[in-house]
Amino acid sequence: IGGIAARGYAPAIALAGGAYGLGALNKRNQEVVAAQMQTQAVVQQFGGTKQQGVQSFEWLKGQADRIGFNYLDATGDYNRLVSGLMGTGGTLEGSQDVFRGFSEFGRTNKLGAVQMKRIYKALGDVAGKNQLQAEELTNQFGDSLPGATALFAQAYQDKLLAEGKISTRMSEQDAVTKLRADMKKGLVKGDILGYAGKRASTMA
Numbered sequence: 001i002g003g004i005a006a007r008g009y010a011p012a013i014a015l016a017g018g019a020y021g022l023g024a025l026n027k028r029n030q031e032v033v034a035a036q037m038q039t040q041a042v043v044q045q046f047g048g049t050k051q052q053g054v055q056s057f058e059w060l061k062g063q064a065d066r067i068g069f070n071y072l073d074a075t076g077d078y079n080r081l082v083s084g085l086m087g088t089g090g091t092l093e094g095s096q097d098v099f100r101g102f103s104e105f106g107r108t109n110k111l112g113a114v115q116m117k118r119i120y121k122a123l124g125d126v127a128g129k130n131q132l133q134a135e136e137l138t139n140q141f142g143d144s145l146p147g148a149t150a151l152f153a154q155a156y157q158d159k160l161l162a163e164g165k166i167s168t169r170m171s172e173q174d175a176v177t178k179l180r181a182d183m184k185k186g187l188v189k190g191d192i193l194g195y196a197g198k199r200a201s202t203m204a
Contacts, residue, residue, distance in 0.1 A: 035075040042079045046086040056082070059096060067103045069116055077120035084127025084190055098123065098197030104204035105145075115144035123193060130190040132183060151203070153179045155195035156188060162195075 039060065040053025048056075060078050064071035082095040102123060106116045122140035126132050132152065141148035153175040160166045170178060182188050 031072055035072055039075060039079055039082075042083045042086075043092060045083070048092065052092065056092060056096075060099075063100060063103060067107050069103065069113065073113075073117060074120050077117075077124040080124030081120075081127045081193075084124065084130060085193065088127075088130050088190055090191065090194070094194055095127075097201075098193045101197035101199075101201035101204070102145075105200035108204040109146055111144065118144040126193060127190045131186060132188040132190070132192055134180075134183060137183070149176055149179075151199050152192065152196055155192055155199045156182070158195040158199070159192055 036054065036057045039057040040050060043053035043056050044050060057075075060075065061071050063069075064074065078099055081099060082092060085095045085098070086092060099120075102119055103116070106119060111119070118140055122136045122144075125140065126136050137149060137152060141152070145151070150172060153172070156179045157166070157169055157175050161169070169175075179188065
């Protein structure tokens with residue numbers, strides 16, 4: 001009787017396991033659809049088409065496969081980065097260049113998933129506030145990104161040179177001092193990310 005009972009339980013267990021697996025699959029599919037719709041809405045909010053929104057999400061998935069990160073975990077921060085930069089006159093392509101630059105830098109420096117999540121969050125925060133502040137530079141980038149202060153100081157010089165606000169490059173220490181002083185005055189805006197992304201990419 002015991003053997004018969006055991007054989008009777010086996011299909012039930014299999015069915016329960018299958019139902020659990022199906023439920024998990026459905027949940028993930030729902031998360032993917034929600035993430036895609038969110039990404040699409042962000043792009044369309046700033047004049048993009050539905051197709052461009054879909055392509056933006058597929059681009060993120062492609063980067064995740066190429067570089068190695070969880071695209072669902074990164075979608076929210078990616079969208080905040082895109083929204084913040086496009087909302088202040090940037091482009092989708094420029095936003096993606098920033099995301100790609102820091103992602104490649106992270107891979108080259110063998111940064112872990114937790115570190116990269118902090119970096120992605122910091123990028124979204126800076127873009128969302130349209131300002132780089134000590135909180136992001138010290139507590140978010142600084143805790144996860146090797147040489148963060150020096151990278152952003154050089155990026156800020158690149159920006160000032162491009163805008164004709166300085167004519168020659170400063171020493172590393174003077175560049176850091178200038179960056180910190182201008183951050184306190186609220187002068188370091190979100191567009192520094194474009195220059196920082198290029199810096200990160202060349203260092204990758």
